[in-house]
Amino acid sequence: MFELDKKSNLLELPEHRYQLKEVDEARMFREFYPYEEIPKIAFNNVHVPVNMPSEIWITDTTFRDGQQSRAPYTADQIVKIYKLLNRLGGPKGIIRQTEFFLYSEQDRRAALECMNLGYDFPEVTSWIRASKKDFQFVKEMGIKETGILVSCSDYHIFHKLHMKRGEAIEHYLGVVKDCIEAGVKPRCHFEDITRADIFHFVIPFARELMKLMGETGVPIKIRACDTMGYGVSYPGAMIPRSVHGIIYNLHKDADVPHALLEWHGHNDFYRAVANSTTAWLYGASAVNCSLFGIGERTGNTPLEAMVFEYAQLKGTLDGMDPTAITELAEYYEREVGEVIPPRTPFVGKNFNVTRAGIHADGLLKNEEIYNIFDTGKILNRPPRVAISNTSGLAGIAHWMNSNPALYAYKGIDKNNPLCIYLKDWVDEQYAQGRVTVITDEELEELIHVYEKITD
Numbered sequence: 001m002f003e004l005d006k007k008s009n010l011l012e013l014p015e016h017r018y019q020l021k022e023v024d025e026a027r028m029f030r031e032f033y034p035y036e037e038i039p040k041i042a043f044n045n046v047h048v049p050v051n052m053p054s055e056i057w058i059t060d061t062t063f064r065d066g067q068q069s070r071a072p073y074t075a076d077q078i079v080k081i082y083k084l085l086n087r088l089g090g091p092k093g094i095i096r097q098t099e100f101f102l103y104s105e106q107d108r109r110a111a112l113e114c115m116n117l118g119y120d121f122p123e124v125t126s127w128i129r130a131s132k133k134d135f136q137f138v139k140e141m142g143i144k145e146t147g148i149l150v151s152c153s154d155y156h157i158f159h160k161l162h163m164k165r166g167e168a169i170e171h172y173l174g175v176v177k178d179c180i181e182a183g184v185k186p187r188c189h190f191e192d193i194t195r196a197d198i199f200h201f202v203i204p205f206a207r208e209l210m211k212l213m214g215e216t217g218v219p220i221k222i223r224a225c226d227t228m229g230y231g232v233s234y235p236g237a238m239i240p241r242s243v244h245g246i247i248y249n250l251h252k253d254a255d256v257p258h259a260l261l262e263w264h265g266h267n268d269f270y271r272a273v274a275n276s277t278t279a280w281l282y283g284a285s286a287v288n289c290s291l292f293g294i295g296e297r298t299g300n301t302p303l304e305a306m307v308f309e310y311a312q313l314k315g316t317l318d319g320m321d322p323t324a325i326t327e328l329a330e331y332y333e334r335e336v337g338e339v340i341p342p343r344t345p346f347v348g349k350n351f352n353v354t355r356a357g358i359h360a361d362g363l364l365k366n367e368e369i370y371n372i373f374d375t376g377k378i379l380n381r382p383p384r385v386a387i388s389n390t391s392g393l394a395g396i397a398h399w400m401n402s403n404p405a406l407y408a409y410k411g412i413d414k415n416n417p418l419c420i421y422l423k424d425w426v427d428e429q430y431a432q433g434r435v436t437v438i439t440d441e442e443l444e445e446l447i448h449v450y451e452k453i454t455d
């Protein structure tokens, strides 16, 4: 286990915690991020309590972070996806908000069309340049909340903004005040929080924001952005990489209410889902996600994954309709031109396709043996078997039974002569040196041949 040397000042004395600390040079947290080496996960064995809010929900960034990493959606595509998000999130609004760019005419038209549908959820919010003019514009469009970028690591403060920490806070507070004055609720995106000085920048700044909230009576949201996907959820891991540490301290040391705390993750180290669930468990009501995880670089937390995390944690889907996930995936592949990798959980073409004969045999005897849940009922995707050299007669019979195109053969037994005919052909293929799986189309064609021979 990686341990820091004793001189490390990462363990702060409590009385120093809430004070902004000016530094002459950017603090790059080289102990964790040496750059020319793999980042390190350090442990100090500080454990914080699980404290899941009674109400948790999902917010969506498909049209913001999602669109940053791909060709823009057309307005019609946005409206179609928005409608499906509404159906997926259900009447209780488990998918509570979604955020829109408002830069181009097309962005604005799409946002207005979605608002005109009159749905309660997901609420349309915005993402704009932080200027008085743009806040006014958001207000005029009837949008009640906007995201504002408040980058919080020295990487950004020193090397992008060329400011000192105090200056950055002054600047951000000015922007937030302008937003409130324009009559729009601010959502502060704490960019790069997993490389930020939590006790000497993040907490003092969050406390200033909470003070402003007290003075104005306007709720100020804090979105903790793990911009580079460095966050970890391991017990005893050190801040600023510890997701639970960040959420716990924002709630406890800066008094940010659960309902105003949100987590935004990235998947650079394959941790986006676990980190988002951790944020819920340790006190953030909201996790920000994008459909199929489409977002900058390796992407964001996949929204569909958090639907299933929600259902598992809460023991209920709470009115969400996951069959909309299947429709969204089909729509993305058919109309949006996105290729969903076939092994992607819940949505990939093969997520519940079994290949090995022994597994297919089990699936045929009892579906539950090799299917994660009733994917037919919950996602409208019954489990399937793909045919290969290991499928066997049972696999072929299951493939026939689960193929909607072969309705006439429903209930066919593995000893039926047609199954034996197909298996002989499959065996012959592999005997001749084939290395790929057999496609549905090939087998369907062969069935037509068999029907003709036996007619």
Ligand SMILES: CC(C)C(=O)C(=O)O
Residues within 6 Å of the ligand: 065, 149, 189, 190, 191, 192, 225, 226, 227, 228, 264, 266
């Ligand atoms: C730009 C910010 C808000 C972001 O999306 C992130 O930090 O990932």
